[in-house]
Amino acid sequence: MNNRARRREPTEKEHYERLSSFRWQLRRFLRFSEDACRGEGVTMLQYQLLVHTQGFEEREWASIGELAERLQAQPHGVVALVTRCEQAGLVERRPNALDGRLVEVHLTAKGRRCLRRLAQLHREELASLAAVVEAASES
Template identity: 45%
Template sequence: MTEPGDAPLTEGDYRSLAEFRHALRRFLAFSERAARDHGLTPAQHQLLLAVRGHPGPTNPSMSELAELLQLRLHSVGELADRAVDNGLVTRDVDPDDGRRSLLVLTAEGTARLDALSLIHRRELRRFRAELGSLLDELGDEHDPGV
């Protein structure tokens, strides 16, 4: 869908978009390999990261994790069950609402996430310049309509 002031895309824009998607796919493939190398599925890694990175004042609820992970609630429940079985998280009852479950990282979950996060930060720093230049190429500075 176009918006007022959108200029037609150039061949260079299409190349930049393709290169950007390629860079994202490379990062995702890297991330999936790294998770597997640390004995986690990519989904478990994302769950641990969502629990640890949750911005709220308490540990995240299942519905908050469903939103963060963009999954259905029952899928998060199954993922959480497997993570509990693997000793990565615990499921605690919310002291303010006994109907809600909150996920908490275990020491094992924290250790695996810490190791993976260091590797991911290093990889993201490596990609920073590449992604930045691709985003600059897609920016508005060459669009005379802006």
């Protein structure tokens, strides 16, 4: 008999308890992130934009459309966010070498330093959240 067959299914109440714990821990993580970002002088959305510029394999930039998808935002809102990040010296726009209509968003040296510091802080917090996510997903 395998382990799965011997495991008792959680009750409805236990399922709610897991969901509650997950939502609470997720909110704690988001609050941590807000505070950490504020400590670096950026907003959480700016931090997420920095992360997503580095989220595509084999390149170190992202397009406005890709950032909009990752941020689940409208492209015109992302353009405004990129502008604010550009004014803060975190990113720069460059035309794509193959398609002049495509704008690439790259990190500046300042943006890389900011991302590095915040990502390290988030790694430690994310490790503690992982166990909660796993427990919440068990049925």
